[in-house]
Amino acid sequence: MSAASRDSSSAGCRLYLITPPRFAVTRFREDLAAALDAGDVACLQLRLKDATPDDVKRATETLMPVCHARDVAFILNDDAGLAHALGCDGAHLGQTDGDHAGARRLLEGRILGITCHASRHLAMEAGELGADYVAFGAFFPTDTKEVVHHAAPEILEWWSQMMEIPCVAIGGITAENCGPLVRAGADFLAVVGAVWNHADGPEAGVRAMNAAIGAA
Ligand SMILES: Cc1ncc(COP(=O)(O)OP(=O)(O)O)c(N)n1
Numbered sequence: 118m119s120a121a122s123r124d125s126s127s128a129g130c131r132l133y134l135i136t137p138p139r140f141a142v143t144r145f146r147e148d149l150a151a152a153l154d155a156g157d158v159a160c161l162q163l164r165l166k167d168a169t170p171d172d173v174k175r176a177t178e179t180l181m182p183v184c185h186a187r188d189v190a191f192i193l194n195d196d197a198g199l200a201h202a203l204g205c206d207g208a209h210l211g212q213t214d215g216d217h218a219g220a221r222r223l224l225e226g227r228i229l230g231i232t233c234h235a236s237r238h239l240a241m242e243a244g245e246l247g248a249d250y251v252a253f254g255a256f257f258p259t260d261t262k263e264v265v266h267h268a269a270p271e272i273l274e275w276w277s278q279m280m281e282i283p284c285v286a287i288g289g290i291t292a293e294n295c296g297p298l299v300r301a302g303a304d305f306l307a308v309v310g311a312v313w314n315h316a317d318g319p320e321a322g323v324r325a326m327n328a329a330i331g332a333a
């Protein structure tokens with residue numbers, strides 16, 4: 118999850134895949150493997166908002182090996198303690214997902230990503246406490262989540278010119294609309310629907326996203 122050198126092209130921007138909100142683990146294992154085999158994916162975030170810790174544990178035990186076999190980092194959403202306990206590669210925390218500084222200490226040597234919405238101030242704070250990446254969004258309307266914050270590409274441009282810490286763009290991103298985000302300096306594009314809801318299936322979704330990143 119480190120940023121490659123930045124320039125004004127798509128060089129270095131990679132796909133950051135997030136799981137669908139709900140899935141049957143055994144079946145999803147096959148879908149995930151096929152999606153990851155379809156093209157470059159930097160990491161998978163397990164995002165199960167209504168699941169119990171036991172559900173998350175089972176999903177992690179099933180899906181993390183699929184990721185690791187393909188050199189894809191496995192990041193758990195919302196819970197740094199559980200990420201640590203389950204041996205995940207890292208955690209993604211929102212602004213209300215607990216103590217960021219404590220998570221940084223707990224996940225020493227692992228990945229910590231922090232949601233910063235459309236706020237330069239939150240991003241600077243996250244950078245100062247040692248986040249491995251900051252996430253900005255939502256850039257476009259999304260059916261995956263009700264969002265209250267709306268970001269514009271300028272924040273990616275500002276961040277990427279100022280800071281070495283990678284930035285992730287999220288929210289309604291598709292192969293059709295991602296070009297300006299890549300050109301603005303996003304290091305990663307985080308997507309749910311663009312892959313899992315692609316009309317031709319998740320493999321086509323991964324291929325389309327990578328083609329669009331490469332063409333930006
Ligand atoms: C890469 C990435 N960016 C932002 C989010 C959103 O996190 P959060 O604000 O905590 O909202 P939930 O995902 O928990 O609903 C994310 N998960 N991943």
Ligand SMILES: Cc1nc(C(=O)O)sc1CCOP(=O)(O)O
Nearest residue numbers: 254255259261288289308309310
């Ligand atoms: C999980 C999440 N966080 C967002 C934010 O703006 O912080 S938008 C979002 C949903 C991303 O799914 P899709 O790619 O289907 O729009």
Ligand SMILES: [Mg+2]
Nearest residue numbers: 195210211214
């Ligand atoms: Mg969260």
